[in-house]
Amino acid sequence: MRVSVQSEPFDLGAEVASFTAGAAGAGAVVSFTGIVRPDGGLTGMEIEHYPGMTGKAIQAILAQAVDRWKLVDGLVIHRHGRLAPGETIMMVATAAPHRGDAFAAAEFLMDYLKSRAPFWKKESRDGGESWVAAKDSDEDALKRW
Amino acid sequence: MIDVLYFAWVRERIGLPRERVETGAATVAGLVKELCAREERYAAAFADISALRVALDQELADFDAPLAGVREVAFFPPMTGG
Numbered sequence: 001m002r003v004s005v006q007s008e009p010f011d012l013g014a015e016v017a018s019f020t021a022g023a024a025g026a027g028a029v030v031s032f033t034g035i036v037r038p039d040g041g042l043t044g045m046e047i048e049h050y051p052g053m054t055g056k057a058i059q060a061i062l063a064q065a066v067d068r069w070k071l072v073d074g075l076v077i078h079r080h081g082r083l084a085p086g087e088t089i090m091m092v093a094t095a096a097p098h099r100g101d102a103f104a105a106a107e108f109l110m111d112y113l114k115s116r117a118p119f120w121k122k123e124s125r126d127g128g129e130s131w132v133a134a135k136d137s138d139e140d141a142l143k144r145w
Numbered sequence: 146m147i148d149v150l151y152f153a154w155v156r157e158r159i160g161l162p163r164e165r166v167e168t169g170a171a172t173v174a175g176l177v178k179e180l181c182a183r184e185e186r187y188a189a190a191f192a193d194i195s196a197l198r199v200a201l202d203q204e205l206a207d208f209d210a211p212l213a214g215v216r217e218v219a220f221f222p223p224m225t226g227g
Contacts, residue, residue, distance in 0.1 A: 034227055048153055050219060053203035090227060110227055119226035120153035131154050134223035
């Protein structure tokens with residue numbers, strides 16, 4: 001299990017390759033990547049986080065996923081700081097004996113990271129800056145688990 | 146003394162990221178009340194606590210949670226990770 005909270009970009013291909021190589025016994029690896037959506041005249045995004053809490057909160061979410069879906073391994077990388085449209089924000093990878101568990105665990109991780117990991121996004125547009133508001137649907141998404 | 150941290154628009158409205166606070170409050174809600182009584186910028190940040198979340202020693206908690214033994218309180222809007 002690895003969690004990395006970092007400002008630097010990461011190499012998606014290299015991360016998935018090394019995660020897969022290390023997941024001995026897995027029959028399925030699923031990865032998800034979040035990207036800064038270049039819509040509505042977005043010029044950039046600033047991601048703030050709570051350094052004392054972020055790593056611990058993600059570790060706890062990942063440990064829950066590993067335990068519930070009997071994952072061989074799990075990985076979460078989440079960036080903070082200034083990001084440009086099209087840049088990768090974060091990724092998760094899950095390894096399991098079968099694909100159903102790997103897909104379910106990845107979706108669970110995404111739902112929980114969205115509303116339980118202490119990150120806040122601020123968008124910049126030509127007209128100014130604004131904080132991204134959490135959606136009710138994000139909170140509702142947790143209920144299915 | 147307790148460390149109080151603010152993030153995102155809560156930090157912007159209050160105008161600082163963290164401070165040490167001397168408090169006699171028994172609960173988070175009591176602390177919020179004390180802060181709001183200080184200055185308008187606190188009252189503005191805490192105007193609608195249903196729009197806020199709180200963490201005690203880096204764990205999510207409720208506004209009626211006790212403060213006894215807590216070293217760090219953080220206030221922030223609902224998280225937008227992922």
